[in-house]
Amino acid sequence: MLAAHDVALAYAGRAVLDACSIEIAPGEALVLSGENGSGKTTLLRVLAGLERPDAGRLWFDGAPIEAGSFPRAVRRALQYVPTHPYLFSTSVRANLDYGLRAHRIDPDERRRRTNAAIEWARLQPVVDTPPQQLSAGEKQRIATARAWVLAPRVVLFDEPTSNLDRASRAQVVALISELCAGHTAVLIVAHDRELIELAGARRLNLAHGRVQAPDAHAEN
Amino acid sequence: MLAAHDVALAYAGRAVLDACSIEIAPGEALVLSGENGSGKTTLLRVLAGLERPDAGRLWFDGAPIEAGSFPRAVRRALQYVPTHPYLFSTSVRANLDYGLRAHRIDPDERRRRTNAAIEWARLQPVVDTPPQQLSAGEKQRIATARAWVLAPRVVLFDEPTSNLDRASRAQVVALISELCAGHTAVLIVAHDRELIELAGARRLNLAHGRVQAPDAHAEN
Amino acid sequence: FAQALKPGTERTATERTIRMATTTSTENSGLLGWLLPAFEQKYGYTVRVVSVGTGAALKIGANGDADLVLVHARAAEEQFVASGFGIDRRDVMFNDFVIVGPKTDPAGIRTAGSAAASLKSIVAMQQRFVSRGDDSGTHQMELALWRVAGGLSKWPGYLAAGRGMGEVLTMADELRGYTLTDRGTFSSMRSKLDLVVLVEGDRSLSNPYGIIAVNPVRHPHVNAQGARALMDWMTSPEGQRRIASFQIDGQSLFFPSATGPR
Amino acid sequence: MDLLEPTRDALYRLASLDPALWQIVAVSMRVSLIALALVTPLAVVTGFALAMYRFPGRRLLIVLLQSLLAFPTVVIGLLLYLLLSRRGPLGAWQLLFTQEAMIVGQVIIAFPIISAFTLAAVQAADPRLHETARLLGATELRAALSVLREVRFALIAAVTSGFGRVVSEVGCALMVGGNIAGLTRNIPTAIALETSKGAFTEGIALGIVLMVLALAVNVVLALTQGGGRGTPSIDAAWYRG
Amino acid sequence: MDLLEPTRDALYRLASLDPALWQIVAVSMRVSLIALALVTPLAVVTGFALAMYRFPGRRLLIVLLQSLLAFPTVVIGLLLYLLLSRRGPLGAWQLLFTQEAMIVGQVIIAFPIISAFTLAAVQAADPRLHETARLLGATELRAALSVLREVRFALIAAVTSGFGRVVSEVGCALMVGGNIAGLTRNIPTAIALETSKGAFTEGIALGIVLMVLALAVNVVLALTQGGGRGTPSIDAAWYRG
């Protein structure tokens, strides 16, 4: 569904990704781990179109993404939830609604989906708190819900459970299973322990700029 | 060593802490867990002097902290490492050095301790990267090292391992044991699973604005 | 639009408006406020006054951005006409220049006799003299006086201020110095100043004002008709009477000098 | 010199809707508010683009923009004069000595200040903001509007500064307006006139009238901005020394 | 009218160190740079305090500060004139029509603009910045300096704007300086003089000289600021539409 072949990216001369390849199939959950600074976040950003790789090629739905630009259609089908998500300083509800408006979904449907998201992420108690003042876990839950309402076909999660409590973590795990059941492809960057509950996921490791099958020793 | 008695704090009318009491002894490691939004971060901020409680009293070294102000001596003895630490946009080295300068430590000693911190947190590869562009785990490691160089007597960690890889996590766990061995008091907010390796720690849970011994069911 | 362009008895908005560029002295002294409403009422014109420095007023006229100019700088006026920018220059009024200074008169110019002698005395006593220094009519007059006095050799007390008459008077007052001023501006500001008139009546101190229409051949768009109407009125017995009757503190500031339409 | 008397008199005339004074005030307000309304979108877009997009010559443009702040308003007035004069290329438009010409001048004057402020504001904004908007499917336009909404506090400061600058400037207004009574005489040119007459106290009184009006405009702008974000700070008394 | 000729002439005189022109340039630079050096610390402290500390009347002070931006420089000049006039309270100091008086005027003019810019910059800074500094043991002063260092890009914009404002203002400089040749005549007052003489092109040429100098000052300031932080943005070509 979404793939990268031999992608390379360097920051100020320091190679972070180097002939890095990865592929996710519809309905698949893929857990990517790796040391701090190994380039996991960078790879997600490349896959999300936020960074243009220095070399290599991306593929979507079996077709190569040409060198010119990262197509709108791919972007629309894809959601990326960063480790420390940014919330607009409007309201919790407006944050959840933001993508729906951008996707020009009609108001009734938007209201329905926003309400569902508030319920799903258990945000009722904080729905009136200014978003910038929410707790770490609350922010992360809102960001996850904000991606979820858009019903993406590929989701890239960067350490999605790092600040979550037990219940929320279980919920994210359930969400991932649910997404996969609906043929969504899910790529999760995690320091493994976070998602030990996630059954049936394929595990990969990023080291020296490349993605590899993890050997027990290198596992993070 | 550091204690709070019946501390209360409300944000915009919503009570977050309510007659909350906690006490940490020298050489003790205390793991505090609780649901997202239960007030763990708020409690740490109160203990660090960053928020003034609406009611209740703080104690340090057996003496009450009077209502007027949070004493400089307590602040000097204490370090708080937030979940998403802020790094000054200078250099990695200047970040580690910042507190040492503020504490008026002499330059030779500062250089020695800064170098030790770079080594300890394995920061050599990123020592020239602009701090704002570091990876999540790298930032967290720098913030931990930045507190560590100041040799505090009380350390308040807010989810210190949430973005760390396996090796770094083990290192933080080792650091905590080391600190406790040196009679430092350590309070760690964590979603429990993160610090399962931490032996000999006392465990507490924050719920409904109060700190309680955890029952197996409510554990996060 | 077609209607507006059609010639007829009804004047269009542009034709009803007369734009006059003038020096600040005529506007600031209050003369135009006294004069123009009478004209406007009688002839149904609106006069828009742009009051700027002498040089700027002539420049605006030369560019065709005014219909007529009212200034006092004889040489520059003649140059303006000779260059073909203006036509029909007429004398309209005059006042005179005076040398003013502190009551104590440290240079003793009260008794110097002539204007040129006064200047010499100011130099000799190393007193302060504030010059307009801006190529205005007043400044030209000052330079002419210096020529009579044997040339200007600058001394530390000679301050070339490069500002308008009102400002220079204020500065001279502040610095307890001397300056050359037109009587109109001085009279209108006298209540605010400690300066007094020390030298007056010298024949060389006459300050004639001229009014010049902008050349409609050069600038076909100008309201030549309006300009002419205003000039005719200003130089008419009625206009001249009105100029003569303009007084501040019971004193006339300007004296009619029109010789009638040429 | 007694300042109280003329100030009280000016404020009294303001309050009692003295037509002569209000005529001047109205010119000031009309010209400056129209100029501001015209220039703000353009200046904000420029500041935003300079902050957000990398392109060749960007740094040069920023330095140029900052330098434009040092361009005297009278020189802007002179250039505009040459353009609008009957002899100038746009002479046929007959805009000289009109409020329209003053508006154009103020547009030019306000542009660099509002752009520079916007640039600083957008540059200081969280870089994740724009990215988040784009990721959630916003077009570049929608994302830009979202960024601007988040920095609205600073944008209001930008517009306020621009307003302060144009409503008080005299060089250009004199040059292209001509300070014609009842037509292009605004508060600053009226002050210049009073000053040249040596009527200092009247000038100051008019200045205070201008301040009062600016205060009113700023209070309105401050209110539209809601609470403002404000940097939450440690309780200074609690955490002192 | 030909602008090229007088501009080339003025720039040539600038380059050939024409003493008459450089005298004027030197007055401009000396007065404005001294004024800026004097006012910057004060204005930055004020902007910082208004951004960081909660105290009664804070909102009011911010609105007042913004309104001060609309205070015409000629009115500041008039007030200062009344103060320094020999009839005024400070008349004995004999400061009127000196460069010192011009400096004082420019200090007053630059203050609100630099404060307002600083306020916006500090308010936009990450709130964790100040807190982190304090937690690491910094005194309030050290923490404040750290915050200011982090927003240095915006601070340089603040100082640049202040410089642009004072170096080009004419109202106050004329009023308290007097535009005395060789003493208090700076570039803007010289421009005003040329303008009143009808020497419009010479005025514009001087304005261009001022621009060139401002450009030089801004380039220097831009270089001291290093790369500037800049908002990293998505590659616009890659992520377009």
Ligand SMILES: Nc1ncnc2c1ncn2[C@@H]1O[C@H](COP(=O)(O)OP(=O)(O)OP(=O)(O)O)[C@@H](O)[C@H]1O
């Ligand atoms: N914009 C940038 N400029 C320079 N270096 C960068 C930039 N972004 C990232 N880096 C460096 O690239 C390396 C990879 O960063 P990345 O964020 O991808 O790591 P990561 O695998 O996600 O680490 P973590 O587990 O800590 O989140 C790091 O060493 C980081 O310092």
Ligand SMILES: Nc1ncnc2c1ncn2[C@@H]1O[C@H](COP(=O)(O)OP(=O)(O)OP(=O)(O)O)[C@@H](O)[C@H]1O
């Ligand atoms: N400045 C504030 N204004 C209003 N509400 C706030 C503020 N700070 C925190 N809160 C609210 O107080 C509650 C407690 O927040 P806190 O950050 O202490 O939670 P936490 O236990 O640390 O949660 P997490 O596990 O998600 O980090 C949250 O619901 C949060 O939204």
Ligand SMILES: [Mg+2]
């Ligand atoms: Mg990462």
Ligand SMILES: [Mg+2]
């Ligand atoms: Mg927390």
